[in-house]
Amino acid sequence: MSRRLPSTPPNLPGFSFIRVLGSGGFADVFLYEQNMPRRLVAVKVLLAEVVNDEVRQMFQAEANLMAQLSSHPSILTVYQASVAADGRPYLVMEYCSATLGQRYRAVQLPLAEVLSIGVRIASAVETAHRQGVLHRDIKPSNILTTAYGHPVLSDFGIAATLGQAEASDAVGLSVPWSAPEVLLDEVAGTVASEVWSLGATVYSLLAGRSPFEVPGGDNGTVALVGRIEKAKVPPTGRPDVPRSLEAVLSRAMSKRPTDRQGSALEFIRDLQAVEEELALPQTPLEVAMDDWALATAVDLDERTRIGAGTSVAAASGRSRRRRAGASARPMPRSLDSHSQGSLSSRARTTPPSTGRLILGVAIAAAVFVGLVVAGLLTVAGNAGDIPVVADVRASTDGATVEFAWDDPGLRQGDAYIVTVQGESFAPQRAAEYALSLDEPGTVCATVTVWRDGRTGEPSAERCTEVDEVPR
Incomplete structure (x- = not known):
């Protein structure tokens, strides 16, 4: 099928048309x-022929989303x-002269550059998630390059708020870049x-092709979908890509959603760990920080760096999997400061649709959790006024x-610190915490309330036994 010709560029006051x-x-x-x-500007x-009330609303939603996030x-x-004189809505955006979709198939991108791009784009995705927005079309051609060589994520045209994503069929x-559960x-x-x-x-940026594309083979839609649903993730084929990075990407593309990194932030931490392993400069995290997280910051110059001697698990608040009889992986939790209580099973895989996650970037949280895990957090003053969690189920x-x-009576700015098998995780506001076990065993947890730089008395320890883990 031949490509259509571009439409006539509209006459926009204050703008001069240059080219398509x-x-x-x-x-x-x-x-x-x-x-x-x-x-x-771009x-x-x-298109005039597709403009109707539904499309106009989608376009307006895209404009609003990108304005909020840009x-x-x-x-x-x-x-x-705005809307042009001929009735066509338009969006005025930063002009970027190139996309990664034009580069990654033509030349082999340096490993360090790909890792940096991955961290930056995942930071953009994490930021969108914290605003309750899914992009829903992440791929190389939607990553543009600014005049200064900085990668930026574009095209939120099919994005949806997390609360609307299930109901939307548009x-x-x-x-090639869609998860199996989306394709199904x-x-x-x-x-x-x-x-x-x-x-x-x-x-794709590493291999020069999409993950399940077979060079010289059948790469039609049906064949690709079949491989995405059933085949194992093949290696990138690059000798400079370490096994650790192959494992990070393989985990991210697991068939079962629960086996993947629990969030874009966790994916970022895994990429940063590879940078550290290869002695590359660590790409900084780019996620807005909330007031609560700022209150815990100790060293603003080092708030995003995983320093020497600090494990990635400690920095990100994830378990290092040193378990007594069970290996557990924390699942993503809602940290919305205005909502607590039980979450549906679907909500556990998505951030809240309103409000931002209180943990912010883990900028200062990386420092804070490191202190907690290391046992260096001291209790200042009398902790008697801090409520105690009475009954952990x-x-x-x-x-x-x-x-x-x-909820034992949290105030604005308070948070819970959950300790599982002796390891403390990132502060949170949700009154629940879930972990995915890798093997049978006993798992025990306590919950402590954090207030104004002080911790109260921990709850009584609650343990539970898991006899069998499905394989």
Whole structure:
């Protein structure tokens, strides 16, 4: 089928048309020069024949989403949105001259550059998730490069708020970078499926092809979908890619969503660990920090670095899996400061649809959790005014153990510190904590309330036994 010709560029007051940049199914993108302030901009214009109330609403949603997120250094900047005189909505965006989709197949990208891109784009995705937004089309061609060589994530055109993702059927699929559960139409998008797409994107940048693409073989949609659903992730084929990175990407693209990294942040930490292993400069985390996290910051210059002698597990608040009879992996939890209590099983794989995660970037939390794990956090003053969690309940569901408790009276700025098998995890506001077990055994937990730099008395220890872990 032949490509359609671009539509006529609209006459936009204050802008001078230069040339066509690209065409898509619903819109064209043109290069304009803005008269004041004078600069080149990319203008995305909806096609007249597809403009209806539903499409107009989707376009407006994209404009609003990108405006909310575009202050992030790795998300494409949106300058303004409006409707042209001919009735076509348009979006004025930062102009980027290249996409990674044009580079990764033509030349082999340096390993250090790919790791840095992975951390930065995953930071953008984590930021979107904390705003309750799924991108739903993460792939190399949606990563643009600014004039200064900085990668930025673009095209939130099929993004949806986390609360609407299940109900939305207006989803376009980029098959090579879509998770199996999305291709099987089991979900429209989740945090876990975004982690899969991040892994597939980083893999593509390394290998010069999508993960399940067979050079010289059948790479049609049916063949690709079949391999994504059933085949193991093949190695990248690059001798400079360490086994640890192959394992990170293989985990991100696990068939079972629960086997993947629990969040984009966890994926970032794994990439940073590879950078540290290879003695590469560590790419900084780029996730906005909340006031609560700022209050725990000790050294603002080192708040994103996993320093020498500090394990990745301690820095990210993840278990180092030193368990007495059981190996456990923490599952993602909601840290919304305004909502506590029981979460549905689906909510455990997605952040809240309103509000941001209180943990922020783990910028200061990396320092804070490191102190907790190391046992260096001291209790200042009298902790008698700090409430104590009275009763921790434990329940099991297959390989998952969930600890839950009632709110003992938290105030604004308070948090819980959950300690499992002697290891403390990142502070949280949710009144529950779940772990995925790798093997049978006994798992014990206590919960302590943190307030104003002080910790109260821990709860009574609650233990539960898991006799069998499904394989």
